[in-house]
Amino acid sequence: MRLVLLGAPGSGKGTQAARLKTYLRVPHISTGDLLRAEVAAGSPLGLQAKEVMARGDLVSDEILLGMLKERFSREDTRDGFILDGYPRNLAQAAALDELLAGLGQKFDAAVQLEVDNELLIERLAGRAQAEGRADDNPESVRKRLRVYDEQTAPVIEFYRQQGQLTVVDGVGSLDEVFARILEAIGAGREVG
Numbered sequence: 001m002r003l004v005l006l007g008a009p010g011s012g013k014g015t016q017a018a019r020l021k022t023y024l025r026v027p028h029i030s031t032g033d034l035l036r037a038e039v040a041a042g043s044p045l046g047l048q049a050k051e052v053m054a055r056g057d058l059v060s061d062e063i064l065l066g067m068l069k070e071r072f073s074r075e076d077t078r079d080g081f082i083l084d085g086y087p088r089n090l091a092q093a094a095a096l097d098e099l100l101a102g103l104g105q106k107f108d109a110a111v112q113l114e115v116d117n118e119l120l121i122e123r124l125a126g127r128a129q130a131e132g133r134a135d136d137n138p139e140s141v142r143k144r145l146r147v148y149d150e151q152t153a154p155v156i157e158f159y160r161q162q163g164q165l166t167v168v169d170g171v172g173s174l175d176e177v178f179a180r181i182l183e184a185i186g187a188g189r190e191v192g
């Protein structure tokens, strides 16, 4: 199964991708996690990305594509993946199509987790307290939501027009949302 998980900051992409990874037995590729690992390692790429991420802006398409190409060159992505956090703008959507076409692949579904802004802000404020992620402060959260509306929403519209989009209600318990995703992608409960 090749899945693209879309949704605003705090919609539950990372949380559900971790479950889907175990269930579908495919790797979870989170561009946010890849970038945070670079920041933590203090690599040149991480140093470039750190401030951009902290203020809630998008890191450059070029950096993201390089990272993604490297990740997709690894053997474990051959039979499936859950892509979380990419694409975030129309240029990235085109780059993803091209990258996958070059590998002779196509994604099976783009799943958008839908959660209203009030709840997103509440969840991220909760995580700010629990984990202290650098970009979960109120100002960066506002920026991330704005960037999502301006740059990522068009990707969702594009996939909708292409008939590739499945919208899933992201409000509810973790189990409820997980069950809805499985139903949406046609993955039977008996698998795994």
Ligand code: AP5
Pocket: 007, 008, 009, 010, 011, 012, 013, 014, 015, 016, 031, 032, 033, 035, 052, 053, 054, 056, 057, 058, 059, 060, 061, 064, 084, 085, 086, 087, 088, 092, 123, 124, 126, 127, 135, 144, 170, 171, 172, 173, 174, 177
């Ligand atoms: P990224 O790491 O992708 O962050 P994000 O999209 O802002 O998403 P989050 O991790 O905040 O939310 P999520 O939807 O994964 O929800 P989660 O499961 O964590 O990106 C970070 C930054 O990296 C970007 O701002 C950008 O700078 C850069 N970047 C990344 N990709 C890029 C790209 N392609 N191009 C350019 N730049 C890029 O859940 C959130 C919280 O809610 C958690 O505390 C969780 O426990 C809780 N929660 C989840 N589900 C539920 C539920 N059902 N009920 C109650 N609580 C829940």
